[in-house]
Amino acid sequence: MKGIIKDVTFDTVVGEVMHMKNDGQRLVTLSTYQAGEGKMGILYHFDKELETTHLRLVADMDKPIPSVSGVYFSAMLVENEIRDQWDVEFDGLVLDFNRTLLLDPEVTQVPLASNVKIAPKN
Amino acid sequence: MLFTPTVVKNLLKKPATRKYPFEVREPFTKYRGELVMDIDTCIFCGICARKCPSQCIVVDKEKGTWQCDPYACIYCGWCVDSCPTHSLSMKHEHRKPVTEKAEWIEQGTPPKPKKKKAPAENKDDAGSKAAADKKADADEKAEAGKPAEAESKADAGKKADAGKKDEK
């Protein structure tokens, strides 16, 4: 992966993101992936003058993840999407759709976590 | 006001549209249209079924059937590109709209027929296919529909099996 990758933790993520904002970086998006049992990786992608920086947070899925939507309002939408896809909680989300941004209210399964692994057809 | 010259020009010109369906443009020769299958050259290797991104082709080597769901097909042409014997090709015109969904099953001769079941079934099917062929020589689509009905029963068992496997 091109660009600088910095590891952050639960406690430092909001501070680091704040730091990026003061540096004039634009928040591109958040990417998620499964990082082992009960854990997910979140990548915060930033851009400044076409230079990319990534912050990597490996989070436990059962604890609320600190939300950065208070720093960057644009993180609100993608954090809601992550809520839909992984059923995790965000702490301090400015506008919480409560897992109904993309999904219907009656959906209880979690699409991206492996409780609905679909098998290939052939 | 700035748009007036365009308006005047348009008034004096012929319409930009065609009187479809009375006037149809010549199709482009590269257009990926309706899928055509030549079952006689097929060797039932199943490459097309594995490559197909919408997984709408089912090849049964033992029975010698090649089956495609034309309404799930996305006309990407990957099967045409990958067929080793060039049995598949595409017309330059799109598939005509239909009012009812038809199944499309082609019955061919499997490369090494199994002795027990296959020959008996094959004879029946080949017979009905030949009859259907004559009737629908001109219209390829009808050919796709008719033998399907005759065969759908024979195939139902197999499909149900396949369905179960999928669920697992």
Place this chain on the structure above:
Amino acid sequence: MATTVIPFGPQHPVLPEPIHLTLKVEDEIVKEAVPALGYVHRGLEKLADIRDYHQMITVCERVCGICSMIHGTVYSQCVEELMGIEVTDRAKMLRVIWSELHRMHSHLLWLGLFADAFGFEALFMQFWKVRERIMDINEATAGSRVIVSVNIIGGVRADLSPEQIRWILSELDTAEQEIKALQDTIMNDYSVKSRTKGIGVMTYDQALELGAAGPTLRGSGVAQDMRMLGYGGYESLDFEPVTEPDGDCWSRSTVRFREVLQSIDLVRQAASKLPEGELAVKVKGNPPEGEVYQRVEQPRGECVYYVRGNGTKHLDRLRIRTPTFANIPPLLHMVPGCELADVPVIVLSIDPCISCTER
């Protein structure tokens, strides 16, 4: 003043696709907008579990119904980077040509819809008439109008012969004349200006902070175009990002209009630099473990793909961030303070493509 709540969408005459905004209105002035998405969510990212990495190209092409070519390109580029495949220069240039054709037809479609949003239907028809030439080029050279499906991992499937290139260039000459004839109308017409000038303003700093992308960002004066990254062939082409300083609807529409002309120029450059060579390289094996992050410029802006391989033929994770997704927070910022009648124009000015937002 009492507050009235007015639902905007999901079915609305200006919206080609469903998005819902709850507008809190005080006496014709919008005070707050809350979005609701999810009407066309298809879960395409999850499909990576059951379709192998070749087949995912056709899925990615269907993420968006307008810029399908560029989705296919960026996905192929990601997998190629993951597997360490070097694509031939000819394949890269061919990808550029079809990508720019897609940008053109997407912008022409949008310009038409935008004209329709403020009720200028004759202009709408006029833009779509020009667009039909580009669609014909796509159909004649690649086999389909929108889903051209020319990308494969390792290169492209279709080729352009010298005659076809000559024909494309002559069609583009005609299209350029026809588009330039409309320039005065979309930029300077009194009624167009009165509906777009000073409406939905977003400043330079706000655009960066809210994470806007593409023409919405450049309409606020930020000279950022992902093609400047020099991916897949763009490094050898010569262009400047198109920007307008005002940050209103007029700026965004002008940026797109000028980008159509820029794309015509880029196709000409790419056609003149088209090198000889193989169309595709052979691909063996499965994507190894690793992760790739790629950004490309789509008609609507910066599109981000994050691909994670795990050594099998299925990808571990495919993440797609489409440009409209990034442009919704700016939209929520632009709408408050405007008049209710301007909401359709502002919503269209970000070029919303909802199917790709929700995937």
